[in-house]
Amino acid sequence: MKVLLVDDNRLMLEGLQNLLEAHGIEVAGLALDGQQSIELARELKPDVILMDIRMPGCDGLTATRAIKAEMPEVRIIILTTSNEDDDLFESIKAGASGYLLKSMDTDELIEALDQVRHGTPPFSPRLAARLLNEFARIGNPQQPAASQMTAETAEQAAGDGDRLSSRQIEVLKMIADGLHYKEVGARLHLSPRTIKYHMAEIMHRLHLENRAQVLTYAGHMGWMAHKPKN
Numbered sequence: 001m002k003v004l005l006v007d008d009n010r011l012m013l014e015g016l017q018n019l020l021e022a023h024g025i026e027v028a029g030l031a032l033d034g035q036q037s038i039e040l041a042r043e044l045k046p047d048v049i050l051m052d053i054r055m056p057g058c059d060g061l062t063a064t065r066a067i068k069a070e071m072p073e074v075r076i077i078i079l080t081t082s083n084e085d086d087d088l089f090e091s092i093k094a095g096a097s098g099y100l101l102k103s104m105d106t107d108e109l110i111e112a113l114d115q116v117r118h119g120t121p122p123f124s125p126r127l128a129a130r131l132l133n134e135f136a137r138i139g140n141p142q143q144p145a146a147s148q149m150t151a152e153t154a155e156q157a158a159g160d161g162d163r164l165s166s167r168q169i170e171v172l173k174m175i176a177d178g179l180h181y182k183e184v185g186a187r188l189h190l191s192p193r194t195i196k197y198h199m200a201e202i203m204h205r206l207h208l209e210n211r212a213q214v215l216t217y218a219g220h221m222g223w224m225a226h227k228p229k230n
Contacts, residue, residue: 004046034058068095098122176218
């Protein structure tokens with residue numbers, strides 16, 4: 001995976017570069033604004049771009065639209081401090097493949113990039129719930145394919161719910177409440193790797209494809225303690 005980093009904070013860029021390279025991820029280049037990201041995307045042909053939103057001159061949303069129009073195969077992941085619904089929805093409309101908050105820790109970021117590698121759109125959990133709720137509310141035809149889950153599919157998954165163990169249901173409810181694997185593991189005195197295994201088993205037993213669909217299923221079952229905004 002070849003990654004381009006875009007942020008107007010040079011210290012943030014250098015810190016991200018060191019972090020990713022320490023985990024064996026190639027950083028192809030650094031851009032300090034949206035216009036520079038467009039130019040470097042053309043030159044470097046990255047697989048993934050981690051894009052900030054608020055930058056002087058050409059902002060992240062404008063750059064995302066331009067890059068996706070010219071290079072639709074590039075996956076752009078928004079990495080920002082903003083958890084505002086408007087920024088989330090506009091990012092997806094602009095063509096972003098995911099939306100992450102800078103408050104996440106290192107393990108969560110590496111896990112998110114691993115999701116990108118395997119074709120799953122990465123979202124901070126509660127933001128994914130908001131996004132799915134919004135798509136369900138307005139029936140948006142641009143809903144990302146990897147996150148789609150029809151009412152019929154949800155009903156089928158609900159019928160398979162009795163295949164889950166009590167531990168798996170406990171894990172699923174915590175994930176639906178917005179906790180990351182490390183937080184769930186700490187509460188249950190299990191390792192993050194064990195929680196990840198439980199999630200894989202949950203998806204297999206419910207015939208779901210990714211965590212976004214798991215969140216939809218949890219919402220269908222009424223297991224989300226933090227309701228997404230309408």
